[in-house]
Amino acid sequence: MKKATIILIVLLSLIKVTNAQDSKISGSWLVTKIVVGDQVDEPLFVIDYRADGSIITQGIDVGSWSHNQKEEKLIMSSDMDKDFGGDCKIMNLNQKELNFEKGDQKWFLSRLNMDEIAKNNSESGLIGSWKFADEENTDVTRVLIFEAPDSFSFIEKEPGMEGRTGGMWIFNPKEQSLLLIGRIDQIGGKNKILTISKTELVLENAGVETVLLKSEANSQNIERLTFTEADFFDANGDYKYDGEENKLPWTDPFEMLMSLVNTSQLEYNFSTLVEGTNVFETKKLTADVKTDKEEQSVSIDFIFYGYDRYNLPDETELPPNVLDFNYYNRLYPLQENSFRVAGQEKLTTPSGTFDCTVIESVGTSEEKYKLWMINDKPGVYAKIIEDKEGMFGHYYMYELNKIIEAK
Structure with a gap:
């Protein structure tokens, strides 16, 4: 019994020694250099030699490892990648460095203190x-x-x-x-x-x-739109904002015509939020404005798909956007949207500061809009936000950059 106890103590001591030595290898290491002959490569990738004997790199379990202390070898095995398989002769091992030879390769690793x-x-x-x-x-x-x-x-x-x-x-x-x-x-x-x-x-x-x-x-302010289509209807399913049209600043198509008669173009900054960030990519869009007092017609290029006539995608036509004086679109140039007036706001854009009527609106494909209609410039928006949630969602913003007068 006494002899068996002594043997057990010796075995436990050996296990402790092995673990202590293996702890010199287990951990995260940065591969700083691999030398083959006179060629030097600096791959800079991380290898985790886990205490459980697994090898992890770039979040992938690529194999297993063990330490032959007697022969000072790092033994790696991998069915996935030959770089993580084979016997490696350890040349240097301490708390900061691990260098070993693997075939004709010399690997240099630095320990990472996470x-x-x-x-x-x-x-x-x-x-x-x-x-x-x-x-x-x-x-x-x-x-x-x-x-x-x-x-x-x-x-x-x-x-x-x-x-x-x-x-x-x-x-x-x-x-x-x-x-x-x-x-x-x-x-x-x-x-x-x-x-x-x-x-x-x-x-x-x-x-x-x-x-x-x-x-x-450097990014524009991100205002996510939290209202939903359900907010526009009461408990019985009836639309709650039938009287909102009377609150709009643009109610007369002839007033819009006269307001725009000396305008040739409207220039907007179009900004798209890069998903997963608070960074925008921005480009300029130009809407041509055409008016004819004799024919009583107004046309403003519809640039609210994110492109204009000067950078049309292949096989794409600019949507027609001629104001029909017989059926005045209350949210020209947007079409058939449920909306409500959210209030009045003084808004500053690169084009100037404007008194605006603020509109909240929902589209037919779950888009949500917030629009700033310039009170004394019928047909001209100071700003539009289009926000759509979900896997195929987006966040667009249009800001008036310049009103260009006709020559």
């Missing part, structure tokens, strides 16, 4: 959305979103296409550097921080500077 990374990241002032200040290519919107404790998302959007990737970020306050681990052009890898403030981040990567602007300081 608690320290989380602390530094949280105190960096970077958490939030940043928009690339790319003045040369206005058709492309790029947004970098830093999230706690250490993940980032990168969104690149251009007409007809949107790409999203992600990865890990590490802020080093001592070095004033930012490491981005993941697929991201221009600033992937290690960046030197040249400027960091509440509104601007300037990075240098391989000698190239990149400027990012904090979206909270």
Whole structure:
């Protein structure tokens, strides 16, 4: 009995020693370099050697590992990726570094202190959305979103296409550097921080500077519309706002004609909210205005689909938008919408400050609208918000940028 007890104690001691040694390997490691002959690659990806013997990278369980302490080998096995399979001769192992030879490859890994990374990241002032200040290519919107404790998302959007990737970020306050681990052009890898403030981040990567602007300081105000179609009907299903038409500032089609007779174009800033951010991509839309006093006709280009006659998508025609004087559309140029008057508001846009009647409206496909009708400029909206929730939803905003007079 005594002999058996001694053997058990020895076995437990060996288990404790093995666990203590394995703890030198278990944890998160950044692969900084892989050398094959005279070729050096800096892949910069993270490997988690879990205490349960699994290998995790990019959130995927790719295999298993064990530590042969006697021969100083890291033994990896993987049916998914040959890079995570085979016997590796450990050349250096301590609390900060792990270097091993795997065939003709030499791997260099640095241990990541995840608690320290989380602390530094949280105190960096970077958490939030940043928009690339790319003045040369206005058709492309790029947004970098830093999230706690250490993940980032990168969104690149251009007409007809949107790409999203992600990865890990590490802020080093001592070095004033930012490491981005993941697929991201221009600033992937290690960046030197040249400027960091509440509104601007300037990075240098391989000698190239990149400027990012904090979206909270540069984006338009986001007002999500919370009313629903049900709000327009009473308990019996009857429409509650039949008398609202009398409150509208535009009630006379001839008054609209005379108001617009000297106007040739209306220019709007059209902004689309990039999903998952508080960043907008913005472009200008121009609505041509045509009036004829003799024929008593008014036409304003319908640009509220997000395009104008000067940048029409392929095989797309601009919707006709001629005012019918026999049937005056109360919310011209919108059609057949239920609406209610929400009040009066003085609104400032890039075109100026206007006294407006504010309208709330619902469309036929679950769209919700908020419209600012300029009281003394019939036919001209100062601002329109279109908000649609759901998987295929969107958030659009139109702001009057300029009223161009006829020459």
